[in-house]
Amino acid sequence: MTRYEELLSTMALAMQPNAIRKLTGLLSSNKVISFAAGAPATETFPIEELAEAAARTIRDRGHYALQYGPTRGLSKLIEEIATYMRQRGVTDVKPSEILITTGSQQGIDLAARVILDPGDVALVELPSYVGGIIALHNTQAELVGVHQDERGIKTDELCEKIERARKAGRRVKCLYTIPNFQNPSGVTLTTERRRELITIADKYNLLIIEDDPYGELYFKEEAAHLMPLAALNPSRVIYLSSFSKVLAPGLRLAWLRAPEEIASKIETAKEGADLSSSLLDQAIVLEAIRCGLIKRRLPMIREFYALRCHAMLDALAEHAPEGSSWTKPLGGFFIFMQLDGKVNTTQLLPSAIETGVAYVPGQPFFIDSTGTNTLRLAFSKESPEKISEGIRRLCQVLSQKV
């Protein structure tokens, strides 16, 4: 999604088409500082290196890379991913457990289609990623929300909700969680809570869908390579990650690792869904891994987003209205802000945009329709200078309304 389209869709949450048309000039003139798009900064894309890698891939391996590919994905790329996952602590991972998908969105969608029957219960965090919610919802499963605090999903509330659903005769099948630098909350699940989640999954016979697109984008050593849930008990976890944030989302490639039997069912589902993901993109990513392009650039990318995160935290500390609070992420793209209970961030969005700043209202991330006084701020796409100015503008609007 382009910055412009993301802005438009954000506004569509709050406004009528006419109002959007009125603001079109303003938006396209680039006067709005946007904290809306949850996308990587284009400055982090290795344009020249990828241009060369793409041309090299097509010239040297075009006879293969331009042809139909296997549904599971390019086997050499799967081997590289297996090696990487072993380094992340999933020591026993096998290539037969891994599948390449068209973005993690497809991974969530296929996993949900394979795991869930209509009427089953799927647990999600409050708040959670809208795309994940949609994919789970599309199976006609019933979604049950569980709150997070600063240590991640609340495991006591999780147990209560499971017990309640089971007493009501429901089959509780899975939990969808984003343990690292969550979207939208920015919260990171603690090591202790990770162990508790696995215990709970064992106790209640749950699968955990562990969505980890941001894991490599940590800002502090304490958040460097936190143990994935899949490392703690691979038999309970479908792990998803992506090349979108560490390389470029335009290649639209991600992967999932699931217990072998589930991976095999997901492969069958993927065959019906699209036969395979782009083999050319897979071959380009393989080339990027082999020439060290991804690994070499990670420290720079972490530093890049850390700087932006700090700029936003500093500006919030300076300008935020009383009664508001916000998360302090250890990585990723997002800060989540909570305002005085009476503020409605959806209603406030048009005047924020007129003041020259955009965000995503928090409410769509809550499946229980709460969160009307919250908002998601992405620090990924604007420069530190614009972030400071944008937060100043935002807090001006918020202060008037609080």
Place this chain on the structure above:
Amino acid sequence: MTRYEELLSTMALAMQPNAIRKLTGLLSSNKVISFAAGAPATETFPIEELAEAAARTIRDRGHYALQYGPTRGLSKLIEEIATYMRQRGVTDVKPSEILITTGSQQGIDLAARVILDPGDVALVELPSYVGGIIALHNTQAELVGVHQDERGIKTDELCEKIERARKAGRRVKCLYTIPNFQNPSGVTLTTERRRELITIADKYNLLIIEDDPYGELYFKEEAAHLMPLAALNPSRVIYLSSFSKVLAPGLRLAWLRAPEEIASKIETAKEGADLSSSLLDQAIVLEAIRCGLIKRRLPMIREFYALRCHAMLDALAEHAPEGSSWTKPLGGFFIFMQLDGKVNTTQLLPSAIETGVAYVPGQPFFIDSTGTNTLRLAFSKESPEKISEGIRRLCQVLSQKV
């Protein structure tokens, strides 16, 4: 899918894993002439031009092409497709009716998910493309088969089957058809039958899913740009086509055109399924269209496959056993062969492979499990010389068994 993987999956239809392992050496040593894979010939891929187009696209438009893209697809590519479809006779097509998909497989899957509820009836040709059958089947719709003759789907039988299903209280929702050079039959729907199909769709309030991946690959002027069903009555048709056969399948890009309201629902479904198809691949295809790469090479590609088709027809005329018959395609990749009623082509496949020739048994293409004495022969991937030799070997095996 690689040639090797296609061969393996073909054999998996007929054999046990042990037998497959035994044949692995034989297959990888390239001694088998394969009429199995329904994939384009790698010789038709414009390797150097695509390498340059990819590098140029990333260098000049990487900031856009490497970012997240809109769910509907790159708007400039959609405009090019709209222009093309107008030339094909769909004169009133609007960009808002078009969506880019990850191969036509995704288009069929999303269309099926949007149109069909469990228990609805979807009509398919006997025989038909397995991927289409799977996507329709995955919605838990009931599939009803309608035979083809040399003029395409039999419209009288179609009406009978619709009437019968309706009398049984079923909702008949759609017909899935491949009107040009059908996979696997190689048959082309006549102009008269096309008009009849539209009349039937109107009468019974059906949607037609028109899958047209081969339309540009005609061998004779009589088959040049036959009027798509979508041109006869766009309100009744979801039209699908692809860049896989006219450029390269590794880019994994196709499109669909549907009535606006359905296109909008499919867009919503696609958002949950994968957010969007690879934007990089879309930008490369756009570049290929703009520099004339696709259009310029079409006459060469048509000639290329026509030569192979004729080689196969000539060899069949010379060697085919008595009592067998086969289709004479006007384009595409496939000839469909029917043998004496007692021959089982699935059982015959291992000895064919040992003789050095592979094909796909016809039975999986028939949803009613008939067609045990049929086989699909793809002439797309082997040279005319190998085709002659392969058909000689095949007919040797068939003659022994008939």
